[in-house]
Amino acid sequence: MNGRLTITVDGRRIEARAGQTILEACQDAGVYVPRLCAHPKLSVYGSCRVCTCLVGGRATAACVQPVQPGMVIENDSDRVLEIRRTIIEMLFVEGNHFCMVCEKSGDCELQALAYRFGITHPRFPYMFPERPIDAGHPELLLDHDRCVLCGRCVRASAELDGKSALGFAGRGLRRRIEADGPRGLAGTDATGDDTIAEVCPVGALLRKGTAYRTPYGRRRYDHEPIGGDIDAPCGEAQEDR
Amino acid sequence: MTESSRRIVIEPVTRVEGHGKVTILLDERHRVREARLHIVEFRGFERFVQGRPYWEVPVLVQRLCGICPVSHHLAASKAMDLIAGVERLTPTAEKIRRLMHMGQIFQSHALHFFHLASPDLLFGFDADPAVRNVLGVAQKHPELARQGVLMRKYGQEVIRATGGKRVHAIVAVPGGVNKSLSAAERDALLADVERMTDWAEAAVGVARDYTLDNLEQIADFGSFTSSHLGLVRADGALELYDGLLRAVDETGQVIFDRLENDRYAEVLAEEVRSWSYMKFPFIRSLGPERGWYRVGPLARLNVCERITTPRAEAARRAFFAALGDPPCQVTMAYHWARMIEVLHAVEAIHELLLDPDITGDELLRSGTRREEAVGVIEAPRGTLFHHYRVDENDQVTMANLIVSTTSNNEPMNRAVRQVAEQHLSGRDRITEGLLNHVEVAIRAYDPCLSCATHALGQMPLAVELRDADGRLLDRRTRG
Structure with a gap:
């Protein structure tokens, strides 16, 4: 065995390497699997479940599930898309996401996923949680309203920056990203040069002094939907957001 | 309410931006006892920008309105430039913002004149409402209607070229802008600018002819003497983007002049009244009774000494030659003044497009953070104040906005009362046409009560006459 194996994704046979995740x-193979917590520079985590697919009819997270020979995967079926759409909608109502004024708009993976899935409004009631802003750091800002708890920043601080500036605190609905120390981000050794803001998929962790610098038409998702660089385009990006 | 008094409600007021209603109280002899314009919306932006990072505010506050978002975007940006420690923008940044602002003035004034106001002016205040609307204008005056649509479109295209979108565009960031014009964008706008200038001049003529042909009828219509407030350049010329505050009283005497924007609170105060969500600003030195003032196109012409662009200046001179020395107090002359500003805006657009800085690439400057700043701009409807305090963490701790329409609150109420007294008093039957007179007086100010509401034929207007016991005597509906 040379470490190659074959899986089937939506009826199409795909060659994979042993040890790879489904994602x-x-x-x-040029098949896009939506994701928020997964990031190519970071260890796998499996928290957001946006990459959920069906393996042998059973829901599993594609970003953590290793491929197995002969695996039969649904990635683009109605059922899978409905599961993912529901998860994305729940992420929207759980936080306070006001895309129209957010400085990450047009460059936000959550917003881009909503566009890709055609989500114009959530079916669930908004929870409008009260969450503070940690703005005390001179170069960074942590807006908990927009956090989806993907943990990219926590892993990036440890794995890429060699620090432990951020971690998780609390459980359930009270779970949140917390800076290491009583003074919030300002009390950590995180700097504006760290990768924690760069990997954030939403507008939760931001570098100060960079907002709205990219004009309309030049933002990441202005012309191509998220995943468009991996698979065939699935529709025109909308002009007005 | 006495035994036989009546209360008339116009709700909502139509062909204005936003939601408002008028109540008119008549006594037993059908004489007007009280007439009020109520603003029934509450927006709360001053509260919910608190805690947000200051650079987000220029984007956040433009959601106040879908008609004049540019004005809020730029007024807040001017304040946030100062918060970011930037006193002077780069030439390119300032000119891009001016260009965007002129596009906004052009499109907003065109929208108001052609779509909202012209049916009253062309067909008469009490013409058949089936004709007295924008479709009626399109049928009877197709060329005028076409020009109105295309002029508005041109202004929107200016906004899109500068800010990326026609509505809720973003170009200003604290300390500058995020883009300038490409040569292609500039050339596309230049291609149409002369035609737009000619049409704007023709629109001045329409407004002038209407005013002069009907002067006898409209001279006293909703008119009264008042003070006027606006921005001027240091040399006294009309200034819409970045000027100094000047106010004149009802005789034209200067109350304050060339006042720096951040001193506005020394000369202006706001009064709260229980029956409206809109405050009543007044000039401190005159007190709340006498200190109310007007803003907007007529007020701006009354406070400035000249206009910097030639065709608009000629139109300004013709305006005062016909109506007498400033201050002009004819409420319906707002329309003529508004069209003179349309002409000025498109002339300014032309000048800016020919300026090499408009395609420059020096976009941003930086400075030392400050805690407090005021940004003032002349929005289409009048002087717009944005005042903020920001803490050391970059979060807004205080916001105070005096929106143009707020300054015109008392004048609009006076206009409503006067028109009601002139046209409704003593009549026991109130027709739709008579009630439209009240709305015409309000429309002269082009009030923006917030979000756009105009939708021909679908806008419900309900007027109810009730006796003292609340029994329905008469009811008229429209829409």
Whole structure:
């Protein structure tokens, strides 16, 4: 065995490497699997479940599930898309996401996923949680309203920046990203040069002094939907957001 | 309410931006006892920008309105430039913002004149409402209607070229702008600018002819003497983007002049009244009784000494030659003044497009953070104040906005009362046409009560006459 194996994704046979996750194998084959917590520079985590697919009819997170020979995967079926759409909608109502004024608009993976899935409004009631802003750091800002608890920043601080500036605190609905120390981000050794803001998929962790610098038409998702660089385009990006 | 008094309600007021209603109380002899314009919306932006990072505010506050978002975007940006420690923008940044602002003035004034006001002016205040609307204008005056649509479109295209979108565009960031014009964008706008200038001049003529042909009828219509407030350049010329505050009283005497924007609170105060969500600003030195003032196109012409662009200046001179020395107090002359500003805006657009800075690439400056700043701009409807305090964490701790329409609150109420007294008093039957007179007086100010509401034929207007016991005597509906 040379470490190659074959899986089936939506009826299409795909060659994969042993040890790859479903998400990685699909990506190599030009099949986009939506994701928020997964990031190519970070360890796998499996928290957001946006990459949920069906393996043998059973829901599993594609970003953590290793491929197995002969695996039969649904990535683009109605049922899978409905599961993912529901998860994305729940992420929207759980926080306070006001895309129209957010400085990450047009460059936000959550917003881009909503556009890709055609979500114009959530079916669930908004929870409008009261969450503070940690703005005390001179170069960084943590807006908990927009956090989806993907944990990219926590992993980036440890794995890429060699620090432990951020971690998780609380449980259930009270779970949140917390800076390491009583003074919030300002009390940590995080700096504006760290990768924690760069990897944030939404407008939760931001570098100060950079907002709205990219004009309309030049933002990441202005012309191509999220995943468009991996698979065939699934529709025109909308002009007005 | 006495035994036989009546209360008339016009709700909502139509062909204005936003939601408002008028109540008119008549006594037993059908004489007007009280007439009020109520603003029934509450927006709360001053509260919910608190805690937000200051750079977000220029984007956040433009959601106040879908008609004049540019004005809020730029007024807040001017304040946030100062918060970011930037006193002077780069030439490119300032000119891009001016261009965007002129596009906004052009499109907003065109929208108001052609779509909202012209049916009253062309067909008469009490013409058949089936004709007295924008479709009626399109049928009877197709060329005028076409020009109105295309002029508004041109202004919107200016906004899109500068800010990326026609509505809720973003170009200003604290300390500058995020883009300038490409040569292609500039050339596309230049291609149409002369035609737009000619049409704007023709619109001045329409407004002038209407005013002069009907002067006898409209001279006293909703008119009264008042003070006027606006921005001027240091040399006294009309200034819409970045000027100094000047106010004149009812005789034209200067109350304050060339006042720096951040001193506005020394000369202006706001009064709260229980029956409206809109405050009543007044000039401190005159007190709340006498200190109310007007803003907007007529007020701006009354406070400035000249206009910097030639065709608009000629139109300004013709305006005062026909109506007498400033201050002009004819409420319906707002329309003529508004069209003179349309002409000025498009002339300014032309000048800016020919300026090499408009395609420059020096966009941003930086400075040392401050805690407090005021941004003032002349929005289409009048002087717009944005005042903020920001803490050391970059979060807004205080916001105070005096929106143009707020300054015109007392004048609009006076106009409503006067028109009601002139046209409704003593009549025991109130027709739709008579009630439209009240709305015409309000429309002269082009009030923006917040979000756009105009939708021909679908706008419900309900007027109810009730006796003292609340029994329905008469009811008229429209829409």
